[in-house]
Each structure stands twice: as structure tokens, then as C-alpha cells.
Amino acid sequence: MVVTNAPTADENGSKEGTARSFIAASEILVNPDIARVYTDILLNQPTTNSSIERRLDLAGSTTSMRVGKLKNLDIVEDVSSGKESQLRTDSLFLPVGEGETRILLDPLTIAAYGASGEVSEIELFVDRHGKAKLLMAVEQTRAYLSGEVTRRGAADRLNVDEIEAISITQALEPIIALFVKAGLIDDSFEHDVHDRKIRNTPYVFEQE
Template sequence: MTPHPVSETPSQDLETGINQLATIGRLLDHPELARVYVYICYYGPVTRPEIKAALEIPKTIVYDHVETLETLGIVTLAGERPVEVTAEPVRITTDGTVVTPTILHAVALQEVDEDISYFVERHGVGKLAAAVRQAGLHYAGQITQRMAADPLEISTGEAVSIILALKPALAVGREYDPYFDVIFPEIADDIEFEGEFDVSTPRPNTD
């Protein structure tokens, strides 16, 4: 998904672009929905029981979220029981801000990580996206956790906490997000992690 779709008329371009922005906005505002989307995006095709088991979300909620994502046009259902669900990786750039599955995974982590939930409550999703960029710089070996505090305009303690908490989003994104290098155009290849992470990982197991 890009903000520059090929269509027949400028009005269709505008309609498609607005619809994409609305879809991204829906995911940014609903962390649990974003978490289901990212899981499908990274590991699909998957079945709804697999989503339920991996993310430990009630069956009815999983079905509701998959239906919502299908309505938004970013997942597709195929086959008969068990129905397999696949997702289109989203990418949208507006006013210099890039949203890809890695950013959406960071947003989704609010559901399972108190540090990220607190950070968003205190500073908002926009600041969280900025923190993802700083986390990338840290895990590429360019800055320390404490050095992220000034550009983010947060305390040193908050910087250390959020950089650590974002580790699963970057570790999994590095492997599965096809647009990871769009967020980190110059350092994507330098970002490396040890240990196992997946979308169900609530927070890192190692420092």
C-alpha cells in the first residue's frame, strides 16, 4: 500500500489516498487491531484459531478484528475450513512520516507492554514513531539509549525504557517488514539482534 496508487483520474487518486490514510489511522488508534494485522502480515497465511492461540485473544474478538481488517481491504480470506487469512503490507508516507508494519507493531505492543502503553499515554503515537527511529539508531550502534532522550525531548529514564521496550518491534520488523529500510534507509543493514522474537513477544528477554 502506497500513497501514490496508479489510477485513472486525480479524483480516484485522492479517494484512494484518503482511504489509505483512514485505514492507517484506524490501526494507529486501535492497538489490538494493529496487533492482529501485524501478526497476519508477518506470518500469513494463518487461520483464525492460530491467531487466537498465538496472541491469546478471545475467539470472538479475533473474528471481529479479522472481519474489520477485511472490510478495510488489507486482509483477504481464502479457502474453506480452516479459512486462511493473509495481509497486504502497508506503507504510507505523508509529510515525511513513514508508517509500515514495524511502526504498527510498535503501536500494537501497547497491548502487552506497560512501558509502551505508558509512553503513548504520556507522549502520543507520534512520539512513539519517533522513538522507533531512535531505537533503530541505537541498535545499529550509532547512539546509546541515553542519547535518544534529547531528540525525543524526554527524560533519560524514559529513553532507556522505550528503546528497550521497542526491541521486539525492530527485531521482528528487521526480518519480516518489506519496508523496513524505508524507515531506516541508511542503517537497516546495521541493525542486528540476538535472541528469538515474534509478534507475540511482550518484551525482550535480554538487554
């Protein structure tokens, strides 16, 4: 799997790439269904509409509409002219802020948000605390898995009660582990995530 960063101002000598990334991220992060299709393409590229339909259990018209939206955002493209187009995408990275307040909107954040329509614990967390807190929850779940913090420590950093922290970190763990398995991130875990939990995420990674 070849994964490249979305263009940035430094790469193309202008602000156009950064603006395009900002617009794409803004659009994706208001629609978990679009975020989920983007994540599926990223995990399994190159892929086809029919494969997306099968993996995500979507109707053909629904898949075409969501893929079309991603194409309009210039983050999914056709890379072949065969009977059925092969689809590819870029990893979307958008840094916001500077110094200690700097955050990074990235494919893992998008995947977590995309799962909110399928995983009740994530949906409830977003409803209660918003998408910004979900991004922080992804960071703290990675910190927990790496052994940097306990679940109680994650709760303190998120400023939520411990039960909520346990619920959201457990919901996010298999998505993070799937990204490691797919080679999209290279985190090392102190706490293992069972393969059964990974298989139960709203995503399927088929390219072993």
C-alpha cells in the same frame, strides 16, 4: 512470504488508494488490539483465524471481530475457499509531510502501537507522550541499533529524559529485531538483540 505495498495514488492513477491507506491507518492507530492482529497476520501470512487465536491467546469471537474490522478496512482478505479461509494483508505505508518533516507510518509503527496493550513500558510512554512521539521513538531505536546514536542521543532527539529513552528503546528493540527476522525490514545492527528478548515480544513469527 510475499509482502506488497498498499496501493497509492501513483500506482492506481487516482487518490483512492492513498485515501484508503489513510483511513485504514487512522482506524488501526486508535485501537492497539486491531493493530496487534494486523501485525500478526502480516508476520505469518497466509494464516487462519484459529492460528491467530492460538498465537495471540484470543477467544474465537474476539478474533473474528478484529479480523472482520480489518476486512472492512480492505487491508485483509480471504485468499482461499477451503474449510478455513486463509488470510493475507498488505504492508501499509503512508508518508506524511515533505522534506525534513516527512514521516512514514508503516507496519513497524503499527506493531509498536499494537504492543502498547501488552508491554507496560510502551503503554506508559504513549500515555505520557502520545502516539506521535512513539513513532519518533521507533525511528530513534532503529538509529540506536544501527549505531547512529547513543541512548543519550536518542533521549535528546526525543526530548525526554535518559531513563525514559532507555526504557522505550529497550522495549522497542525486540519488535524491530523480529521484523528483521521476518524479512519485513533490512536494518543492520551494531547492537545485537538477544533471541530471548525477541521471543518475549507480544508477537510470534512462525514461518522460518
